[in-house]
Amino acid sequence: MKITVCELPDQRKSFDTAWGDLVDHVRAEQSDLVVLPDMPFSSWFASSDRFDREVWAAAVRSHDEWESRLRDLSPAIVMASRPVDFGNERYDEGFLWEEPLGMLSVHAKSFLPDAKGAREGSWYDSATAEFVPVEVRGLRVAMLIGSEMWAPRGYEAEHVDVLAIPRAGDIPALGDTMQRACSLAQHAHAFAVSSNRSGAFGGQAWIISPEGQLLGQTSADEPFLSMDVALHATKGEMRHFDVFAH
Template sequence: MRVTVCELPDSLVDETWENLVRHVRKEQSELVVLPEMPACPWFASMSRFDERVWQEALQAHDALMTRLDELTPATVISTRPVQDGAYRLNQAFFWNEGYCAIRTKYYLPDEEGFYEASWFHRGEKDFTVFRTRGIAIGVLICSELMFNEWARLYGKQGAHIIAVPRATERKTLDRWLVALRMAAIVSGAFVLSSNRVGKSGDAGGVEFGGCGWIISPEGDVLASTSRSKPFITMDIDLNEAVCAKRTYPRYIPE
């Protein structure tokens, strides 16, 4: 299977999007993972909820949804803000000839630069794989990666891939790479993660670290994006994830 990870600027502009579309089409990617909430600036660096900013974020992601067909026939995985009645949610989705909701973010940070608990309501604690085109995929939204029990659960459900859309800082990249590698090791799945890059445009001044990664089921780094190569595509053998479930430490019972 041909998969693509990327690093995208804090405010996604047409030129960057068009470059990504050209890359995906040229490389004939079958699966593309985008960063967390890629269509708008990172508003969660503001400590107080702002209705105007929230509505702008919803509208920006509505507009992006109309362009995801440009990546066809690839399946696209990412997250977006949604309004569900009185609830504001960070919803993971996949796009495959239409929008399909997967689950909503459960673990919400509440600290400088990442006041997500002020902006979002907690989603349900539901970590169930979804299937598309015969492939079992789990999604961990950014901070959820730090709770290894869910990566292991995805492995027990037979996940071939765990997708991790991120919005993570440059200064903590080493920590995130450790977490991504551990998620692969405990699950026996390929882990694909994309991130924002560059400084956010608001007063919070978050410096995002980029580095989209493709990790093997044994925890090896197979590929990484960079400023000079913001999009990376490669072939992965899903049978490796099937075989990995039978080896240490995945076979050990609960």
Template sequence: MRVTVCELPDGAEGFARAWSQLVQHVREEQSDLVLLPEMPAVAWFCGIPQFRPEVWQAAVVAHQELLGRLGELGAAIVLGSRPVERGGARLNQAFAWTTGEGYQPVHEKRFLPDHEGFFEARWFDPGPDAFAVASVEGVAIGFLVCSDAMFPERARHYGRQGAQLIAVPRATGGHDRWLVAARMAAIVSGAYVLSSNRAGDAALDPAFRFGGRGWVIDPEGEVLAETSTVQPFATVEIDLEATAVARRTYPRYLS
């Protein structure tokens, strides 16, 4: 399977400029699966400390419109997250989109920061403590949305369910803790871990800079591919059958 990760600019204008380049890359590389960053279609609004209904609604609409454009990528599977409302709750919902089945909700972000630049607990309700693998075009996929990745026991839980791939859409700075968390998720689960991030200055707060760096990490925690400001998209071939072997080896077999 050929998979693509990316780093995309923050904000609607930057995203729009980068989108056509991503479409071209994915089509040229003939990617089977693409992972987008966390809620990529609008500027990172969670830096605003007070909930604003008009900002929320604009983000919901922008991501609904993005869903209608995912087919432009030409990939069989597209993974990402978007803001949704369900039963009176506001959720950051991770999803899989396929050419055959369309939209499939998979997971809602569980762990919500509440500090400068990331007042997510004021904008969202936590998703249920349910980290269940989804079958997407025959691939066993789990999600750790950004801060969810800081809890390796969830990645291990995915591994025990037979996850072949764990997607980590992010909106983070450049701290190495994110790479450590992603590599550890692969090691404890025996799955491939893919992560995509926002990059560059935050559109609503130029004092903050997103860290970029998308990764493809193999089941042993080795980085197979990484994006950069020079190369914001990375595509690599992965062997999903390798995850079955990895789950039988150290440290995955430990109880």
């Protein structure tokens, strides 16, 4: 399986250009799984602690409109998150998209920070804390969204192959975030793969091995990273991974 992670701009005009570049990269690499940042299809709105219904509605609408553009990345599986309304509640929902099945809800963010640049609790609700893997194309994948990396859970009991982590992080936290991801990968014995917004958010998408080793990361000059990973396992045996190229 070839996995692609990326860092994408927050500014919308720059995002449109970067999207075209990402599509070209994914097609050239023949990627099987693409992980995008947290709520990538709108500018980051949760830096304010004042909820604005019009801003929220615009973000929901933008993500709905961009859903059809996920076909640009087909036949790859796409994992990311999006803002959603659920009755009178609002959530940051993790999704998996695959053609021809379309969008599948796989997670909802439960651990919401209240910090400078991330006043998420003012914008959407905290979901029930769950960690439920999904099987797709013979792999077990699961998701944590951003700050959920710091919430304690029994990941190692779930036997996931890939842990996707869409982020909208900031520069001061990058070092701690990567160390935490390395620890999660090691405890879950899974690849931890994460994408982030670039610029003021710090970028640095990365792929981490099940042994907790950083295999590669993006930069402002190289905003996309693809790695070919093979999984060898039989029922009842410990999973075992090889990385062929990146």
